[in-house]
Amino acid sequence: MEIERWERSEEISDAEKKVIQETWSRVYANCEDVGVSILIRFFVNFPSAKQYFSQFKHMEGPLEMERSLQLRKHARRVMGAINTVVENLNDSEKVSSVLALVGKAHALKHKVEPIYFKKLTGVMLEVIAEEYANDFTPEVHGAWTKMKTLICTHVTAAYKEVGWAQ
Secondary structure (H helix, E strand, O other): OOOOOOOOOOOOOHHHHHHHHHHHHHHHOOHHHHHHHHHHHHHHHOHHHHHHOOOOOOOOOHHHHHHOHHHHHHHHHHHHHHHHHHHOOOOHHHHHHHHHHHHHHHHHHOOOOOHHHHHHHHHHHHHHHHHOOOOOOHHHHHHHHHHHHHHHHHHHHHHHHOOOOO
16 A cells, blocks of 8 residues: 655644643543444444454444444543543653554554554544534634644654555
């Protein structure tokens, strides 16, 4: 697979960090349900992504996925990683470190193509924007778009660092 050009993340201002953290606190209060919604939509929209998950790659419908304890566990892990990033937005080294670990694990251990992070973060934005529509003003959407790019930039940089070639 050809890796898209490596994106550079746009600097997230202090005001945008605050907006992200405030929005996230409401989202994270329902972390498992929101995480499950994100993963279900991700797998429905991008069924090829299921190939990386032996425990639920054969699940067909959203209802079956929603009932899966393994999917719920993975949703909590995804949301926990995002929570760590959001909580540490003022510590760029911590953000880089967390996302580098995620990227390296997915590149080396799980062999996940990096494009799936762009797809997943896009789905994450869609689900959050829908489920928290009253909070998702254009300002909030702009801040979260930068957050999406920040995640993808750091994760794909880790792929590049480990010499990803698939």
